[in-house]
Amino acid sequence: MELKNKPNIIGEKKAYLPLAIGIYLNYAILGMATIIISQYGNQFQLLWHTDVKGISTVISMIGIGRLLTILFAGFLSDSLGRKVTMLIGMITQIIFLLGLFLSTNLISACIIALFMGATNSFGDTSSYPALTDAFKNHAASMNSLVKAAMSIAQFILPFVVAAQPNAKITLITMVTIIILDIVLIGLANFAPQTLVQQHPSKKFKKVARPTTSVKTKTSQPSMLIDGSLLIIVGFTLSFTFYIFSQYAPNFGSNVLKLGINSSKSLISWYAMASLISVFVTSSLVTHIKPIKLIFIYTLISFLALLQMIIIRSADGARLTAIAIGFFAAGGIWQLGLTLLSQYFPTEKGKVTGYYSFATALTFFVGPLVSSFIIDDTAAGVLHVFEIDTVITLLSLIIISILMIRNRKFSL
Template identity: 45%
Template structure:
């Protein structure tokens, strides 16, 4: 215990880093009215800036993992802090949408390098307790997003709050530099052991073979669609509140707190449910519930429904569907975990680009056009349900195969 306690400070730095990433994810949409004036643009322009984050994530995620292994967790974690710092400062000084686009790229860089440094920091420092430490990353992000609307109410202008956040990132970079780290480990797969294990399994019970296209493909799409479901809601619910529900900017911003609160609760509840219910069943059920409430909100918009839908999307979409999909995928392809995880992560990165990029086209100068972002959310979520239904059906079919093979062998 004493050996592990010396790594608590670096764990604190990781959680603070993700709390600030949670804030950075929604800071532009929360201050959209301010940035529209500052950059002489509209909501479609804001969507364009947000989409640049996804572009950077897609590019950098391909190199961030190897960089973390080669240059060390500390250097890459500090890089994440510096990139987020540039993002916050860039938002302050950006005079137009072009500079804002460039600024957003740094946040995309920060997200990718954070994932490939901070998660390994936790797993290496707390090997036995990693399953209980990892959900706290999502909890830190949700807590920050709960608090943010109240901070925005206290700071109607973005600049003072951005300065505070920039200072926090400087301090956290220094904190990362001073902390102790566990020895870095790089997982290597021994193909001989892997083959031997597979052979032993063949003697014990038939192996269920999975198709990378029919099983893996739909799961990678779920990685994309599940992120779209909560990401578009999170980015556009403030604008929905002001333009459709005619709330003040501060009141519309608090709608995000309902979402963030539910996502925080779901992190812990879903971890208990998954021990009793098959993950693909949870993915399918959660996604269906999410799309139902999105559909109701668009057809019958009201403040109460916006709050309820925020709770629903936070709990059923943002609280673990993406992680469950990844867990199913790596279970299906245990000998290619790294490869399929990279595919799955690319699906998520694409969602952060494609969703806002499409919204930039669908949203016009008319205030009511923000509802198009929610229709897009509904359509892609419905496609996610179809993908989950396919995985669910194939899972049931594949689970019957070993029993049938054993019966045939007995004859």
């Protein structure tokens, strides 16, 4: 089967190009959908008869939706196929976007937000494997472009909001694009999803076991210690950039007293830096060990957040937006997953599931905790960012421990 594929590799790339375009377009809309509630926060408050606490509660429900569906979505992707799972995710996204402006109260908005969580689950468990299947030799770069598509879209959205203040028109436009994308995905060719790839991994396990038994226990990572710490880092790293992306506009308007457009533009700086980081980080990781890069990135993120809550200036907030976008949201999460996979190569599927579950937990816990603290006052918003800074410091402490332990591993 592989011998047949090799002569036609150029033809295959052309054959799977519509699939890649469809996935990137889908994630561009997904990137916008992730922050659209906060971008049109004032309109949704009026529509749902709530306040900023209610908005935060709705955002937290996205995390619950992801938690409830992430494991099931992975099973569905393997059993029913990538295309079916991907289309399910796109349909749930349409339900979410339409439901945002059809909801007339907080309860209905919270229910609708669950569908966005499902969209994340079905999208991730189908899109990444589909790209990996279709572009085996360039899987890493093709997958990194998913993040690039989201970053570009999140950079553009604040300008869209400024040009089109009516949320309903923006939402309908997004739905229209998804419907067209569904047609593209439906017609696109998907790489064969066979079980052949599983057999070599089983053989690898049998070969790898004798080599690991020869090494001393101290030369190998411990699932109990290193695995658990990295999974926790999956939560804390996500917390840093997710909370910033959701509440940066609130910081601009309530703490810095900036205008609405200036406050929302912080997300554009954040997204632009995130996009640049995708490409820079993918290059740096070939020269610097992932654990060292994670430490450097987290340290800079912590210092940036710290200066933002202490100095409290517009320029400082923009600088922090750039720093968080580049050093926290541009690929550090993927580096953590890469390191986890290197630590436990024979259990990639299991540890990836744990790592993703911890991240999904962020999307629920972060906004939920914030909903009890945040209000329309400067003090309330500051408390949210103080928590974000503390969680980032926790990341730094855990990564420092992992760095010390990493020195004695023979990988």
